Amino acid sequence: MVKDTTLSSRIISVVVHTVMLVMILVTLFPLLHIVATSLSDPKDIAKGMVSLWPSHVSVSAYKTILFENAHIPRSFLNSIIITCVGSVLSVVVTTITAYALSKNDLIFRPFLLTYCIIPMFFTGGLIPQFLLVKSLGMMNTIWSLTIPGLISTWWLMVMISFFKNFPVEIEEAAKLDGCGDVQTLLRIVLPLSMAGVATISLFYAVSLWNSYFSAMLYMNNYNDYPLQLILREIVLQSTLASQMAEEGNAVLAEDLSSSLTPESVQYATLFISIMPMLIVYPFIQKYFVRGIMLGSLKG
Amino acid sequence: MLENAAVKPNRAPVQVGKWRRMWAKVRKQKMLLILLIPAILYYFIFNYIPMYGVLIAFKNFKMDAGDSFLSTILHSPWAGRFGLDHFKEFMEGPYFLKLLRNTFLLGFYSLLFGFPIPIIFALLLNELRNKYYKSFVQTISYMPYFLSVVAVVGMMKMVLSPSTGFVNVLLTKLGLQPIYFMALPEWFRFLFVSSSIWAGLGMGAVIYLAALSKVDGEQYESAVMDGASRLRQMWHITLPAIKPVIVITLILNMSGILSVGSEKIILMYNPLTYDTADVFSTFVYRRGLVELDFSFGAAVDLFNAVVNVIFLVTANYIARKVADESLW
Numbered sequence: 001m002v003k004d005t006t007l008s009s010r011i012i013s014v015v016v017h018t019v020m021l022v023m024i025l026v027t028l029f030p031l032l033h034i035v036a037t038s039l040s041d042p043k044d045i046a047k048g049m050v051s052l053w054p055s056h057v058s059v060s061a062y063k064t065i066l067f068e069n070a071h072i073p074r075s076f077l078n079s080i081i082i083t084c085v086g087s088v089l090s091v092v093v094t095t096i097t098a099y100a101l102s103k104n105d106l107i108f109r110p111f112l113l114t115y116c117i118i119p120m121f122f123t124g125g126l127i128p129q130f131l132l133v134k135s136l137g138m139m140n141t142i143w144s145l146t147i148p149g150l151i152s153t154w155w156l157m158v159m160i161s162f163f164k165n166f167p168v169e170i171e172e173a174a175k176l177d178g179c180g181d182v183q184t185l186l187r188i189v190l191p192l193s194m195a196g197v198a199t200i201s202l203f204y205a206v207s208l209w210n211s212y213f214s215a216m217l218y219m220n221n222y223n224d225y226p227l228q229l230i231l232r233e234i235v236l237q238s239t240l241a242s243q244m245a246e247e248g249n250a251v252l253a254e255d256l257s258s259s260l261t262p263e264s265v266q267y268a269t270l271f272i273s274i275m276p277m278l279i280v281y282p283f284i285q286k287y288f289v290r291g292i293m294l295g296s297l298k299g
Numbered sequence: 300m301l302e303n304a305a306v307k308p309n310r311a312p313v314q315v316g317k318w319r320r321m322w323a324k325v326r327k328q329k330m331l332l333i334l335l336i337p338a339i340l341y342y343f344i345f346n347y348i349p350m351y352g353v354l355i356a357f358k359n360f361k362m363d364a365g366d367s368f369l370s371t372i373l374h375s376p377w378a379g380r381f382g383l384d385h386f387k388e389f390m391e392g393p394y395f396l397k398l399l400r401n402t403f404l405l406g407f408y409s410l411l412f413g414f415p416i417p418i419i420f421a422l423l424l425n426e427l428r429n430k431y432y433k434s435f436v437q438t439i440s441y442m443p444y445f446l447s448v449v450a451v452v453g454m455m456k457m458v459l460s461p462s463t464g465f466v467n468v469l470l471t472k473l474g475l476q477p478i479y480f481m482a483l484p485e486w487f488r489f490l491f492v493s494s495s496i497w498a499g500l501g502m503g504a505v506i507y508l509a510a511l512s513k514v515d516g517e518q519y520e521s522a523v524m525d526g527a528s529r530l531r532q533m534w535h536i537t538l539p540a541i542k543p544v545i546v547i548t549l550i551l552n553m554s555g556i557l558s559v560g561s562e563k564i565i566l567m568y569n570p571l572t573y574d575t576a577d578v579f580s581t582f583v584y585r586r587g588l589v590e591l592d593f594s595f596g597a598a599v600d601l602f603n604a605v606v607n608v609i610f611l612v613t614a615n616y617i618a619r620k621v622a623d624e625s626l627w
Contacts, residue, residue: 006528008528008529008530009528009529012426012529012530013426015423016423016426016427019420019423020423020424020427020436023420023436023439023440023500024436024439026497027439027440027442027443027497027500028439028442030454030455030458031442031454033457033458033465034454034457037457037463045463093337093338093341096334096335096337096338097334097335097337097338099331099334100331100332100334100335101335103328103331106328106331107321107324107325107328107332112335112339115339115342116338116342118346119342119346119347119350121608121611122350122604122608123346123349123350123604124346124348124349124350124351124352124353125349125353125583125597125600125601125604126561126580126583126584126587126588126596126600127352127355127583127587127588127593127596127597127600128348128349128350128351128352128353128355128597129345129349129352130587130588131352131355131362131368131593132344132345132348132349132352132368134368135367135368135371136368147341147345148345150341150345151338151341151342156338180330181328181330181331181334182330182334185334206445209447210445210446210447210448210449210450211447212447212448212449212562213561213562213565217588228447228449228450231447231449231450231453232449232453232566234453235449235452235453235456235566236566263463266453266457267457270450270453270454270457273447273449273450274446274447274450277445277446277447278442278445281441281442281445282438285438285441285445288441288444288502289441289502289505292502292505292506292509293505293506293509
C-alpha cells in the first residue's frame with residue numbers, strides 16, 4: 001500500500017491507537033481488579049487498598065471455595081453436566097433437521113421451513129412456557145434447562161445454509177454407491193462439515209454454560225443449582241448489604257456483610273466462574289466470528 | 300360438448316397421479332422425514348403450544364394440580380365479557396406509563412449509544428495496518444461476549460460497591476463522598492447501557508468487519524493515487540461498503556426498542572431503583588412468576604409482544620422507503 005504521511009493521516013493514526021488502547025484498558029481492567037482482589041487479604045480489601053495488584057497475596061479465598069464450601073464444586077459439576085447433555089442434544093437435533101431441510105426437493109419443504117421460522121417472530125412468552133414446563137413435570141430436572149431451548153432457529157438457518165453449500169457431486173456419488181440419506185449424512189456430509197458443527201456446538205455450549213434464568217425458574221433444590229445461579233446468590237447478597245447501608249441501617253448492613261460471604265471469596269467465586277471461558281475463548285472465538293458472519297450474511 | 304367429454308375423464312387420473320407421485324416422494328424421502336420428527340415435535344410442544352397458551356391472557360387462569368395445562372386453560376373462565384379485563388386493568392393501572400417510559404428510554408439509549416459505537420470501533424479497527432496488532436485487539440474485544448450476564452453484573456456490582464469497590468475507593472481518595480451506584484435510580488440507565496456496550500462491543504463490530512473484508516484493496520490504492528486523504532477514503536469507500544449492513548442492523552435494533560430483556564435487569568435492579576429500572580419484561584416476571592398472577596403477567600407480555608411486532612413492521616417499511624433496504 002502507498003505510504004501516506006500527511007498530517008490528517010497522522011492524526012487518524014493517533015486517534016486510532018488511542019482508542020484501541022483505551023478499549024483494551026477498559027475491557028481488561030475489571031478482570032484484573034477481580035483477580036487482584038480475590039488474591040488479597042480481606043482486611044486490605046475492606047480498607048480499599050487493592051486496585052490492580054493484590055496486597056498480601058493469599059489464596060485462602062480459593063481454598064475456601066474449593067475445599068471448605070461444597071456448593072461451588074458441586075454447582076461447577078452441575079454446570080458441566082447441563083452444558084454437555086444440552087449441547088449434545090441440541091447439536092444432534094439441529095444438525096439432522098438442517099440436513100433434511102437443506103434438500104431443495106424435500107417434500108413440503110416450504111411449509112416445514114415456515115413452521116420452523118414462525119417461532120422466531122411469535123412466541124407464547126415467558127408465562128405459558130413456564131406453565132408448560134411445569135405441567136410436563138420437568139421442574140427440577142435437567143430437561144427443564146436443556147429441552148425448552150433445544151433448537152435455536154437462528155443456528156438452524158445457519159446450518160441449513162452451510163449444508164446447502166455442500167458440493168452436490170459428492171453426495172450424488174455417495175448415493176450412486178448405494179448410501180441412503182442417513183448414511184450419506186453420517187459418512188460423507190458430517191465428516192466434511194465439522195467446521196459448521198463445531199461452530200453451533202460452541203454456541204450452544206457457551207449459552208448453556210452462561211445461562212441462569214431458566215435454572216432460576218425451574219430448579220428449586222440448592223444442590224441442583226448450576227454455577228451461574230450460585231454466583232447470582234452471592235452477588236445478590238452483596239447488594240442486600242449495600243442496600244441496607246443505603247437505607248441508613250449501617251449496623252444491620254455491617255452484620256449482614258460480615259455474616260455472609262467475605263469479599264475476597266465473592267471475587268474468587270466470580271473469577272472461578274469465568275475462568276473456563278477465559279481459558280477457552282481465545283481458541284474458539286474464530287468459530288463465533290465465522291458463525292456471526294454466516295448468520296448475518298444469510299439473514 | 301365434445302371437448303368437455305374429452306377433458307372430464309382425463310382430469311381424474313391426473314389427480315390420482317398427483318397424490319400417487321406425492322406418496323412416492325414421501326416414501327422415497329422417508330429417512331429425511333424421520334430425521335425431521337424431533338424438530339417437528341419440539342417446535343410443536345415448546346413453541347406452538349405456548350402460543351396457544353397465550354389464551355390465558357384473556358382468561359382468569361388458576362393453576363390446577365390435577366388437570367393438564369391445556370385443559371386448565373380451556374376450563375378457566377374468560378376475563379370479563381370480552382376477555383380484555385387484564386389489558387384494561389394494566390393500561391389504566393399506575394404502572395403502565397412508568398413501564399412504558401422506562402422500557403422506551405432504556406431501549407432508546409441502548410440504540411443511541413450501543414448502535415454507533417461498534418460501527419466506529421470497526422472503522423477504526425479497519426485503519427490498523429499491523430495484522431497481528433489488529434487480531435490481538437480483536438481478541439481482547441471479544442472477551443466480554445463470553446462472560447455470562449451474571450458475571451458481568453457481578454463485576455459491575457463489585458467494582459462499584461460503596462465500601463470496597465474500586466470506583467468508590469477512588470472517589471474517597473479524591474475527597475469525594477462515595478456513591479451507592481446500584482441503589483440510585485438516576486444511575487441505573489447509564490450503568491445498564493454502558494455495561495451492555497462493554498459486553499457487546501467486539502462481537503457487535505464483527506458484522507461490519509465482515510462487510511469491510513469484502514472491499515477491494517485496489518479501491519483504496521486508486522483513491523490514494525487520486526490524492527484522497529484517509530478521511531475521504533473512509534467516507535467514500537469504507538462507509539458505503541458497510542451501508543447495507545448498517546441499515547439492516549438499524550432496522551433490527553429499532554424494532555427491538557421496546558423489547559428490553561429481563562435477564563440482566565433482574566440481576567441489577569432492586570426496589571430502590573424500580574423507578575427507572577422496571578420494564579415490561581421484568582414486570583411480567585415479577586407479577587406473573589413471583590406473585591403468581593399468571594393471567595395478568597401473560598397479558599402484559601402479550602401487549603409488549605404485539606407492540607414489538609408493530610415496531611418491526613414499521614421500521615422495515617421506513618427502511619424500504621428511505622434507504623431501499625429491508626429485511627423482507
